[in-house]
Amino acid sequence: MAENAITTKELIKKENLVYQKTKLLTDDVMHYCPGCGHGTTHRLIAEIIEEMGIQSEIIGVAPVGCSVLMYNYMNIDMQEAAHGRAPAVATGIKRLLPEKYVFTYQGDGDLAAIGTAETIHACNRGENITIIFINNGIYGMTGGQMAPTTLVGMKSSTTPYGREVSQMGNPIKMTDLVANLPGTYFVSRQSVHTPGNVRKTKKAIRKAFEYQALNKGTCFVEVVSNCPSGWKMTPLESNKWLAENMLPFYPLGDMKVPEQ
């Protein structure tokens, strides 16, 4: 050990604190696979809620999919929606508690397959909710089946030879779709595969919460993420694959920003 190395005793002193887990995350051990982007995105949301000081004013809606147990990790009031119905559930909450912040957290199967109608119509009505959309191009929870966002040629347990357009059509770009609806106020696509992208995602999600208070319409943030288990890669390989394959099809950046 180097002579000037900090001891554990010194390390835990308050003045040496450089980072702290947000109190808005519970101490439950997350069930996510190593390297999965869900944990990172959960943390960002929890940090934003803590930083904005809105714990007592926010209600979250969890989806069906890998993040079905999100409510175990977030120290906020939450409701668990049926598969795909989170935007409808959030609509019910927000219409009856209009002074509160309401958000949904949904995967690609939930938001872009079974819940397409609820997504489109909540956004089209301009519900004053925030939708966080995790797109990893696969059904993680049920064991790696094709998602509506699975890339062409990408292998999954239901497309073992790769997704064929002639059979399964092209992956759907839901974020582009909702950006075209007059009901959305802020639409952005980000990713969590590098520290820099994590910071950008945090900024986008924070805006999506802050704008909700303006009552100007739906705020929608897609987070392009990985699924090391479903993609059958190491976490590192999956982040590299994401950058090389997902991002060319799902380019990052704000897609709709409020007019200044």
Place this chain on the structure above:
Amino acid sequence: MEEFVLMKGNEAIAEAAIRAGTDGYFGYPITPQSEVIEYLAAAKPHERTGMVLLQAESEVAAINMLYGGAGAGKKVMTSSSSPGISLMQEGISYIAGSELPCLLVNVVRGGPGLGTIQPSQSDYFQSTKGGGHGDYNLIVLAPASVQEMADFVSLGYDLAFKYRNPVMIQTDGALGQMMEKVKFKPQQPRSKKSPDWATTGKTPDRERIIITSLDLDPSRQERFNEKLQVKYRTIKENEVRYEKIQCDDAEYLFVAYGTSSRICQKSMQMAREEGIKVGLFRPITLWPFPYNEIREMAGQVEGMLSVEMSAGQMVEDVRLAVEATVKVDHYGRMGGIIPSSEEIVEALKQKIIGG
């Protein structure tokens, strides 16, 4: 003092919903009950009480809006008709599984499939035996007049919140469409307080609230189901409702609810004019079903005819009630046909008296 007004059953439900202090109505148009949402839209409930009214993109969305609003502790309702209620079954199961209160109205039309827009009672099994997946029950109220359509709205909310359970008013296209005099209760204020189980934002003085029907641990899930069953037993013990008409001297019995029970009253009168002493037993709660009260009648009458606008659904519960101690048969019409009082008298003679 409120005056009697003349109104359609569907409109009476809508007006009663505003007056009962409903916080939110979410629905999707379908014949023969679209007057509910149309009446609400015209009545400007937001100006009257602040009540939220939203036409959803589908029945699937509507029932999930109910789930969200109910989870926020609010008085929420929807109305639909048979095919739409079928679409809602997943959401109803979630609401029951999350122990949330809400009010559902099914203005039944003939089925199966797209069926017809004419009145029917063929959704009895769906309403009383589950409908969606899992072991759960709705409390099912069956009005037989426009007045009861109105009255059962506030009764439905009381039961829904008392037991944290979805309540369904099961009526039919005839009661929904026909006009009758009705007297409304005075306007009830919308509740300002939230129940302590509602998701309203986690404050420092309490733990976070999670509304879910998921528990992956089978032993905990079983314990939860046992708790639900205890609740259902309590409801069965305390909430059975029914009406007995001319049963004191009855030698035969009609068992009928809703529109059928009204026709049976005429049939009863006609049969009595011929010297046939027939009474009418009208279940008001289809679930919990008045098994004990019908069993008691089995000791008195020589036979029972279950009259329903279906192929014979409630008749199974009547048979369960009497446990083969007395003859039970069914008479009904299907596909949106309403039986005539003459047909019912004839069926009584052939199937019960002469049979």
